Amino acid sequence: MSAAAQLQFPIEAPTSFAAAPSRTPRGRxxxxxxxxxxLFPTAAIGQGPTTLTLVATAGVDRRxxxxxxxxxxxxxxxxxxxxxxxxxxxxxxxxxxxxxKEAEIPTDEITPDDLELLQRGAxxxxxxxxxxxxxxxxxRSSQVKFRRxxxxxxxxxxxxxxxxxxxxxxxxxxxxxxxxxCS
Amino acid sequence: MNEAQxxxxxxxxxxxxxxxxxxxxxxxxxxxxxxxxxxxxxATKRPVALEYLxxxxxxxxxxxxxxxxxxxxxxxxRGASEVLGACTEAEFFCSAxxxxxxxxxxVASAGQLALRASGGSGVDEMARxxxxxxxxxxxxxxxxxxxxxxxxxxxxxxxxAAADGLAACTLEAxxxxxxxxxxxxxxxxxxxxAPKRALPNPGPNELSVALHLKFGSIAxxxxxxxxxxxxxxVGWRAVVANSRLPPGKAVIVKVPHHGSRGADHxxxxxxMVGTAPHVGVTPFHSSRLPQPQDLxxxxxxxxxxxxxxxxxxxxxRLDRATERTLEGVKIRERGGDLGHIRFRAVDxxxxxxxxxxxxxxx
Numbered sequence: 233m234s235a236a237a238q239l240q241f242p243i244e245a246p247t248s249f250a251a252a253p254s255r256t257p258r259g260r261x262x263x264x265x266x267x268x269x270x271l272f273p274t275a276a277i278g279q280g281p282t283t284l285t286l287v288a289t290a291g292v293d294r295r296x297x298x299x300x301x302x303x304x305x306x307x308x309x310x311x312x313x314x315x316x317x318x319x320x321x322x323x324x325x326x327x328x329x330x331x332x333k334e335a336e337i338p339t340d341e342i343t344p345d346d347l348e349l350l351q352r353g354a355x356x357x358x359x360x361x362x363x364x365x366x367x368x369x370x371x372r373s374s375q376v377k378f379r380r381x382x383x384x385x386x387x388x389x390x391x392x393x394x395x396x397x398x399x400x401x402x403x404x405x406x407x408x409x410x411x412x413x414c415s
Numbered sequence: 416m417n418e419a420q421x422x423x424x425x426x427x428x429x430x431x432x433x434x435x436x437x438x439x440x441x442x443x444x445x446x447x448x449x450x451x452x453x454x455x456x457x458a459t460k461r462p463v464a465l466e467y468l469x470x471x472x473x474x475x476x477x478x479x480x481x482x483x484x485x486x487x488x489x490x491x492x493r494g495a496s497e498v499l500g501a502c503t504e505a506e507f508f509c510s511a512x513x514x515x516x517x518x519x520x521x522v523a524s525a526g527q528l529a530l531r532a533s534g535g536s537g538v539d540e541m542a543r544x545x546x547x548x549x550x551x552x553x554x555x556x557x558x559x560x561x562x563x564x565x566x567x568x569x570x571x572x573x574x575x576a577a578a579d580g581l582a583a584c585t586l587e588a589x590x591x592x593x594x595x596x597x598x599x600x601x602x603x604x605x606x607x608x609a610p611k612r613a614l615p616n617p618g619p620n621e622l623s624v625a626l627h628l629k630f631g632s633i634a635x636x637x638x639x640x641x642x643x644x645x646x647x648x649v650g651w652r653a654v655v656a657n658s659r660l661p662p663g664k665a666v667i668v669k670v671p672h673h674g675s676r677g678a679d680h681x682x683x684x685x686x687m688v689g690t691a692p693h694v695g696v697t698p699f700h701s702s703r704l705p706q707p708q709d710l711x712x713x714x715x716x717x718x719x720x721x722x723x724x725x726x727x728x729x730x731x732r733l734d735r736a737t738e739r740t741l742e743g744v745k746i747r748e749r750g751g752d753l754g755h756i757r758f759r760a761v762d763x764x765x766x767x768x769x770x771x772x773x774x775x776x777x
Contacts, residue, residue: 304737312702333747335747360740360741362736372739372740381611384606389605392520392523395520395523396516399519402552403519403563
């Protein structure tokens with residue numbers, strides 16, 4: 233095996249997936265952040281049994297790791313932010329046919345580091361379940377993980393301006409046409 | 416029961432509200448219809464306007480003459496592209512505030528975030544609307560003939576002279592004012608180094624297209640989400656100051672902005688609305704609108720107040736383990752049950768109201 237160690241995580245069908253760095257209900261980190269992005273496999277969560285194979289590039293901890301049993305996994309969008317709580321829409325990633333939901337969530341559910349991300353339009357993933365230690369001990373878990381969305385780059389903006397101009401040339405109306413339309 | 420078509424010479428104003436979102440469907444007489452805004456039926460996930468019109472036997476590809484999107488907030492746009500796509504003869508109207516290069520840049524920026532389960536924003540829906548128009552453009556080859564039409568104060572959206580037993584009918588925009596259009600466009604387009612967001616800046620409600628409908632001697636006021644406004648040249652303050660207001664005091668009112676106090680401008684009621692009008696209000700449960708005091712205020716103005724969907728969305732019962740973990744966080748369905756308020760009247764006659772689904776008298 234190369235330096236890029238290959239790890240295999242058993243998956244408990246249908247409600248579990250490999251251990252992600254987890255947080256307590258109040259969001260304190262409880263696991264190493266090694267290979268964090270790879271170990272939070274949104275795309276790997278499905279309805280049926282599967283085995284997840286992940287490739288980590290460095291710093292692999294070979295000791296038995298804790299697992300997570302997932303009861304709910306939502307993609308959430310912040311729609312409004314209040315002083316002590318915020319409101320978000322919830323869409324199930326485990327059951328796309330499930331109806332859209334809305335939750336008012338206390339702000340203290342968010343880690344201090346993530347508070348700056350708590351704005352209208354921010355996206356986060358909310359996972360409810362159990363952390364299961366290597367010894368089998370279960371602990372309830374509510375993990376809120378904000379998606380750090382990329383910033384607009386100059387290239388993005390140039391592309392948007394070109395496309396926007398094309399649309400405007402096609403559908404926009406000049407001032408004199410607008411005036412003529414009023415009666 | 417609600418599948419009974421209106422009479423040939425009968426006005427209908429149908430107001431739909433599923434708890435989050437709203438849609439108004441108007442029969443202009445003579446089998447002609449207009450759809451204003453769009454929302455989805457929570458049960459079928461289809462646009463309520465199409466489902467309703469088809470249930471009446473209306474040929475939407477022929478008989479819908481216009482689709483109006485009063486503003487691009489997602490509670491007014493969901494399914495609008497599907498409505499427009501089905502209503503192939505309809506003109507498309509949106510707020511003149513959107514007739515700016517900056518807005519089209521915002522539309523072009525839609526879709527930059529490929530969220531796995533996202534239902535999208537109002538801008539995403541507007542991007543799909545422009546896709547529909549572009550397809551029509553390509554298919555017909557008539558260029559600007561299929562451009563969107565831009566509504567602002569005093570823009571006539573539909574006009575028909577009295578003929579063949581039908582009353583004269585005019586649908587005219589009351590807003591946005593020129594000042595609203597100028598001021599409302601400062602922050603549409605994305606800028607370098609700003610973080611990408613799943614929901615863009617929503618823009619102010621004063622960009623909404625409020626409408627005045629005249630059907631013979633009957634008038635209706637359709638308030639969209641227009642709010643009072645921060646100065647005399649925007650919002651409802653600009654509307655009542657307009658020296659070219661269309662004639663006729665409304666006997667039917669679609670209450671603006673879900674009955675919120677910020678949209679309730681007393682001079683509107685005294686100068687534009689008749690005595691004891693029939694009013695319909697749609698909720699926006701996410702913001703707890705209308706509030707009890709909003710409904711009480713409306714009841715103080717008229718005994719004929721109807722609420723499209725008064726019951727708060729159901730609290731979702733989750734498994735016990737999750738509920739223990741969440742420690743009192745309440746998760747609700749987004750929106751509630753679909754309600755339908757239907758006003759019908761013939762020229763010179765009284766307004767009749769029928770309620771369907773979750774709708775109730777207040």
